[in-house]
Amino acid sequence: MYLIYRHLLASAAGPFFFGWFVITFLLMIDVLYRYVDLFVSKGVPFILATRVLGLSLGYTFALSIPMAVLIAVLMSVGQLATDHEITAMKSCGISLWAVLRPLLFGAMVIGAALTAYNHYILPESNHTLASLLYDINRKKPMLEIREHQFTDLSDRMTIYVGSKDDLTGKIKDVKIFEKEKPGDLSPRLTIAESGTIITDHESNSMVIELYNGETHEIPDKEQPDKYQVTRFGKQTLHLNNMERDFKDSGRKARGDREMDLNDLKAAAAKENEHQLRVGQRVREINGGFLDSQLRLLDPKHRQIALGKSPAPAPGPARDSFLARKFKATTTAIQRSIEQARHQVRLRQSYVARENRYLVEFHKKFAIPFACVIFALIGIPMAVTTSRSGKGVSVSLALGVYLIYYAFLMGGEKLADKAKLDPFVAMWSANFFLLGLGIPMFLRAASETGFRPFWRRPPGPGSDGPPSPPEPRDA
Numbered sequence: 001m002y003l004i005y006r007h008l009l010a011s012a013a014g015p016f017f018f019g020w021f022v023i024t025f026l027l028m029i030d031v032l033y034r035y036v037d038l039f040v041s042k043g044v045p046f047i048l049a050t051r052v053l054g055l056s057l058g059y060t061f062a063l064s065i066p067m068a069v070l071i072a073v074l075m076s077v078g079q080l081a082t083d084h085e086i087t088a089m090k091s092c093g094i095s096l097w098a099v100l101r102p103l104l105f106g107a108m109v110i111g112a113a114l115t116a117y118n119h120y121i122l123p124e125s126n127h128t129l130a131s132l133l134y135d136i137n138r139k140k141p142m143l144e145i146r147e148h149q150f151t152d153l154s155d156r157m158t159i160y161v162g163s164k165d166d167l168t169g170k171i172k173d174v175k176i177f178e179k180e181k182p183g184d185l186s187p188r189l190t191i192a193e194s195g196t197i198i199t200d201h202e203s204n205s206m207v208i209e210l211y212n213g214e215t216h217e218i219p220d221k222e223q224p225d226k227y228q229v230t231r232f233g234k235q236t237l238h239l240n241n242m243e244r245d246f247k248d249s250g251r252k253a254r255g256d257r258e259m260d261l262n263d264l265k266a267a268a269a270k271e272n273e274h275q276l277r278v279g280q281r282v283r284e285i286n287g288g289f290l291d292s293q294l295r296l297l298d299p300k301h302r303q304i305a306l307g308k309s310p311a312p313a314p315g316p317a318r319d320s321f322l323a324r325k326f327k328a329t330t331t332a333i334q335r336s337i338e339q340a341r342h343q344v345r346l347r348q349s350y351v352a353r354e355n356r357y358l359v360e361f362h363k364k365f366a367i368p369f370a371c372v373i374f375a376l377i378g379i380p381m382a383v384t385t386s387r388s389g390k391g392v393s394v395s396l397a398l399g400v401y402l403i404y405y406a407f408l409m410g411g412e413k414l415a416d417k418a419k420l421d422p423f424v425a426m427w428s429a430n431f432f433l434l435g436l437g438i439p440m441f442l443r444a445a446s447e448t449g450f451r452p453f454w455r456r457p458p459g460p461g462s463d464g465p466p467s468p469p470e471p472r473d474a
Contacts, residue, residue: 005096005102013074015097019071023064024057031056044136051132059257059265060123063405065114069107070397074385077103080161081383096445107375111368118364119261127258131251143470147196153239155182159208159472169197174210176237189218192236208237256360264361268288271354278347282340289336316397358422359415363408366426370404373430377437378446404429 035053080086089098145151148158162173176190192213201207214231259267312348381396409424 001094001098004089004098005202008076008080008102009078009106011092012072012106015067015075016072019075020068021062023067023071024060027060027064027107028056031060048136050282052129052136055125055129055132058122058129061117062114062367063120065110066367067372067397067401068399069110070370070374070378071105073107073375074091074382077379077382077384087382094384096379096441099241100376102443103375103379104372107371112370113369114368117367118368121261123258123263124253127254130255130258134251139474152205156180156184157239158415169198169199171195174208174213176208176210186218186221188215190215192235206239208239210235210237256356259357259362260360264357268354268357271350271357274350275347275354278343278350282343282347284341285336285343289332292332348418355415355418355422359412359426362422363412366430367408369430370433373437374400376441377433380437380440383444400433404433407432430460 031053035049077086080099086099087093123187145153145159145161145164147161147164150158152158156179158177160173164171172194174190174192174195177187178190179187190213192210194212195208195210197206197208210232211234212232212408213235213434215235217228217230218226219228220226251262254263256264256267292459377400378397381400385396407429409427411420411428414420415422415425
C-alpha cells in the first residue's frame with residue numbers, strides 16, 4: 001500500500017509545481033506591468049524595480065499554492081484514471097479512499113506550511129515591500145500623483161487631479177495649492193480645466209502646463225480683505241529638484257497585511273477596547289441627560305433650573321420666560337443627541353478597523369485550509385473528467401478557484417464594512433466547497449448516484465417495480 005501512496009504523491013508533485021508556476025505567472029501579470037512601468041517609463045533604478053518585483057511574489061504565493069494543489073490533484077488523478085490505473089486499483093479492492101489518504105495528507109502538510117508562511121514570512125515581505133514603495137515615492141514624488149487624491153509635491157505645493165493618463169501625462173480638473181512657506185494658512189489656489197505633466201528624469205525637473213483656468217490669491221498678507229482672481233488660457237509651472245537621493249526611511253508603521261497573527265490579535269483587541277470606551281461614553285451622555293431631566297421633578301432642583309427670580313405671572317412675560325426655558329432644554333437634548341451620534345459613528349469606525357484585523361487573522365488560516373478542500377473536491381472531478389484531457393482539468397480548476405475567490409473577496413468587502421462577521425466572511429467559501437465536495441466524493445467512491453437519505457429503495461406496496469415471483473416446488 002505504501003508503494004501506491006508513494007506513486008500517488010510522486011505523480012502529483014510534477015503537476016503541483018507546474019500549476020504553481022502557471023498560476024503565479026498569471027497573478028503576476030499586473031505586477032510585471034508595474035515593474036516595466038517603474039523601470040522604463042518612470043526611471044526607477046533596475047535594482048529597486050527588481051526588488052519590488054521579487055517582494056511582490058510574497059502575497060502571490062499565498063494565493064497560488066492552494067490553486068496549485070487543486071491542479072495537481074486534477075491532473076495526477078485524471079492521468080491515473082486515463083491510464084486505467086484507478087480501475088486496476090478498484091479491481092484489487094483499493095477504493096478511492098485509499099487514493100484520498102496520501103493526497104489529503106500532502107494537502108494538509110502544504111496547508112500547515114502555508115499557515116506558517118502566512119505568520120512568519122508574508123507579513124515581513126509585505127512590510128518590506130510597502131516600505132520600499134514608500135521610499136521610492138519619497139525619492140520621486142511625481143510618481144505619486146493619482147486621481148482624486150491630494151498629493152504633496154513638496155512642503156510648499158499640493159496638487160489634486162480629477163483624472164490622469166499615465167501614458168500621455170494629460171490631467172483634468174486640476175487644483176494646485178502653493179504656499180509661500182510651510183504652514184502658510186492662505187495659499188495661492190490655481191484651478192484649471194486640463195493640463196499636461198512633462199517630467200525630465202535627467203534634470204530632476206517637472207513642468208506642469210495648465211489650460212483654461214484661474215488663480216485665486218491674497219496679494220498682500222497684511223491686507224487679507226483684498227482678494228485677487230487672475231484668469232488665464234495657458235500657464236506653465238516649472239518645478240526643479242523633484243527627485244532626491246534614495247534613502248531608507250526606516251518606516252515602522254504596519255498595516256493589517258504587514259502583521260503576524262499575534263499583532264493582528266493584539267490590534268483587534270485594542271480596537272475592541274476603544275469600542276467599549278465609546279459605549280461607556282454614550283451611556284454617560286444619555287444617563288447624564290436623563291438624570292438632569294428626572295431631577296427637575298424635585299421642586300428644589302426645578303427652582304434652581306428656573307433661576308433665582310420667580311417665574312412671571314401668567315401673561316406674555318411668562319410665555320416668553322417659559323419659551324426660553326423650553327428652548328434651552330431643546331438645545332440640551334439636541335446637543336446630547338449629536339454627542340451620542342458622534343460616539344456611535346466613532347464606534348462604527350472602530351468596529352470596521354477591528355473587522356479588518358480579524359479578516360486578515362482568519363484569512364491566514366482559511367486560505368491554507370482550502371488546500372485540504374481542493375484535494376477532497378479534486379478527486380471526484382478528476383475521475384469524472386479523466387477522458388476530457390488536461391486542458392479541461394485546468395479549466396475546472398480555474399472555475400472552482402474563481403468561485404472561491406469571489407466568496408473570499410466579497411466576504412472581505414462586507415466584513416470591512418462591518419456588514420458581515422469576519423469569521424463567516426473568510427470561511428464561507430470553505431464551507432460552501434466542503435458542502436459540495438463531500439457528496440461528490442462519496443458518490444464517486446461508491447460509484448452510485450447520490451440518493452437523499454429520505455428516499456428509500458422501493459419495497460412491497462410501493463410504487464416501484466414489482467418484485468419477481470418466488471419459485472415454486474414442482
